[in-house]
Amino acid sequence: MNCSDKRILIVKPSSLGDIIHTLPVVHALKRCFPGCHLGWIVQDVFAGLLERDGSVDAVYPIHISSTSDPRAGRFAYLHAIKETLATLQLLHRILKRRPYDLVFDLHASFRSGLLGRTNPGGIRVGFKDARELNTFFQHQLVAVPEHVEHALEKNLLFCDHLNCSVADKDFYMCCNRDDAHDVELFFSKQGIADDSAIIYANPAARWQTKFWPMELWAELADCFYARGTAMVFGGSRQDTFYIRKITRLMKTPPVVAAGLFSLPQSVALLKRASLYVGLDSGPMHMAALCKIPVVALFGPTHPSRVGPYGVEHRIVRAENLDCLECRKRTCDHLSCMKGISVEMVYDAAISLMDRQT
Numbered sequence: 001m002n003c004s005d006k007r008i009l010i011v012k013p014s015s016l017g018d019i020i021h022t023l024p025v026v027h028a029l030k031r032c033f034p035g036c037h038l039g040w041i042v043q044d045v046f047a048g049l050l051e052r053d054g055s056v057d058a059v060y061p062i063h064i065s066s067t068s069d070p071r072a073g074r075f076a077y078l079h080a081i082k083e084t085l086a087t088l089q090l091l092h093r094i095l096k097r098r099p100y101d102l103v104f105d106l107h108a109s110f111r112s113g114l115l116g117r118t119n120p121g122g123i124r125v126g127f128k129d130a131r132e133l134n135t136f137f138q139h140q141l142v143a144v145p146e147h148v149e150h151a152l153e154k155n156l157l158f159c160d161h162l163n164c165s166v167a168d169k170d171f172y173m174c175c176n177r178d179d180a181h182d183v184e185l186f187f188s189k190q191g192i193a194d195d196s197a198i199i200y201a202n203p204a205a206r207w208q209t210k211f212w213p214m215e216l217w218a219e220l221a222d223c224f225y226a227r228g229t230a231m232v233f234g235g236s237r238q239d240t241f242y243i244r245k246i247t248r249l250m251k252t253p254p255v256v257a258a259g260l261f262s263l264p265q266s267v268a269l270l271k272r273a274s275l276y277v278g279l280d281s282g283p284m285h286m287a288a289l290c291k292i293p294v295v296a297l298f299g300p301t302h303p304s305r306v307g308p309y310g311v312e313h314r315i316v317r318a319e320n321l322d323c324l325e326c327r328k329r330t331c332d333h334l335s336c337m338k339g340i341s342v343e344m345v346y347d348a349a350i351s352l353m354d355r356q357t
Contacts, residue, residue: 001162004035009100009119011112013062014043015206016263016282017306020173020289021152022106023053027170028159030055039100041091041115045263052174052264060094062087064111084111091118104158105130105138113137125161127154149302152309171310173289179268182261187272190255192230197353199224199231200270200287202278203246204239204258207329209300210279212337214242218249219342220277224349225252232257234269234283274356277349284308293352295345299336300326312355314348316340 008029012022019042026038037057040050044061051059064083065076095118102123103116108130116124116137126138135141142157159166184194192198203217224231233243235258247254261269267286270276276287277295285308287294294313296303302325303315317324318339326336 003029003033003102003162003164006033006102007037007039007098007100008102008104009095009116009122010038010040011103011105011116012107013041013064013112013115014046014066014107016046017285018107018151019046019049020282020285021309022155023173023289024152024166024170025104025106025155025158026053026055027172028156028164028166029162031167031170032159032162032164049173049263049267052176052179052267054174060091062091062115084114088114088118091115092120095119105134106155106158108132108134110134125158127157149304150309151306168310171289171291173267173286175264175267175271179262179265180271182265183268183272186257186260186269190230192255197229197274198272199229199275199277199349200273200283200292201231201233202235202276202281202283203233204235204242205279205281207300209326209328209331209334210281210297210337211334212279212297212340214246215249216340216342216345217246218251220345221246221250221254222252223342223346229353230255231277232269232273234258234261234266275349275353277345280306287311288313293356295348295352297337297340297345299324299334299340300328300331302327312352314352316344316348 012019039058040056041060042050044063047059047061050056064087065079099120100122103119105112105116105126108127110132113134124138125140126134128141128143142161144154148154156166221231232255237259240259243256243258270287270290270292273292276292278284279297280301284296288308288311291311294308294311296308296315298315298317318336321336324336
C-alpha cells in the first residue's frame with residue numbers, strides 16, 4: 001500500500017515506555033512515505049514528547065485517569081468511565097472535520113478500540129493477538145509470529161504490513177536547543193563541567209516490585225562520587241519525595257534533577273549522560289532510543305520482552321530465583337530486587353563506561 005498521500009492516525013495513548021516503543025514506527029512511516037500526514041492520540045502528560053517530533057504532524061492530547069496507578073483512588077474506575085465518554089465525544093467532533101484514511105491501534109485494548117472508532121470511516125488496523133475484544137474494532141489484523149518477543153519489534157510489524165522498511169536512523173528521540181540549554185544551565189549551577197561524565201539514575205517505577213532498596217541506591221551514588229563521576233537522579237515530580245529519602249542516606253552531595261524538567265528536557269538530559277542506570281521503566285526506554293548505554297535492574301519483568309532495545313546494555317538481576325519474571329505488581333519479600341548487590345550494578349556500569357573511553 002502506498003501511503004504517501006494518506007492520513008494515518010496512531011492510537012497509543014500510554015504508557016511512557018509504550019510510546020517510546022512506537023516512535024520508530026512513526027519515524028519509519030514518515031521516511032518511507034514523506035507525503036503522509038501522521039496524527040497521534042496520546043495522554044496529555046506525554047504530548048510534549050510528540051510535539052517536539054518532526055514526524056508527528058498532529059497531536060490529539062486526551063486525559064483519562066489511570067485505573068492501574070498505585071495512587072488511583074477508590075473511585076478511579078468511575079472517573080475513568082466519565083473521562084472516556086467525554087474524550088470520545090471530543091475526538092469525534094475534531095476528527096470528523098477531516099477524517100484519517102488509516103487508524104493504527106497499537107495499544108490493543110478495548111478503550112483504544114473505542115478511541116479508534118472516533119475517526120469517521122477509514123481502515124482500522126490492530127494486532128491479531130489483542131485482548132479485551134479489541135480485534136472486533138479492526139478491519140485488518142497484524143499477525144504476531146511466535147519468535148517476536150520484544151514490544152518494539154511487535155510494533156514494527158505495522159511497518160511490515162505496509163511494506164515499509166525500518167532503518168537504524170528511525171531510532172531516535174527529539175528535543176530542541178532550548179531543552180539542551182536548560183539542561184546545561186542546570187549542570188552549570190551544580191558545578192559540573194561540560195565535559196564531565198554523567199550517569200542518569202532512575203530509581204522509581206510504577207510497580208512496587210521493581211524498586212531497589214533505597215540504602216543501596218545511596219551507596220551506589222557514593223561509589224560513583226568517590227570515582228569522580230556525578231550520578232544525577234532523574235524522574236518526575238511524583239518521584240521527588242522518594243528520591244529525597246535516598247539522598248538523605250548518602251554520605252556525599254547528591255545531584256537531583258527529578259521534578260525540574262519536562263519530558264523533552266529529560267530527553268536532553270539523557271542525551272547529555274554517558275550512561276543510564278536504573279529500573280525497568282519509561283526513562284530506560286528513552287535512554288535506549290537516545291543511544292545511551294544502559295544498565296538495567298530487572299526482577300519481575302522479562303528483559304527479552306521489555307528490555308533496552310538496540311543499544312549496548314547490561315541486565316543486572318538476581319539469578320537462580322524461581323520467582324524471576326513473575327509479572328507481579330506486589331510482593332511480600334522482593335527477593336529478586338533485594339538480591340541485586342551494589343557491586344553487581346557498579347561493575348556493570350564501569351564495564352560499559354570503560355568501553356566508551
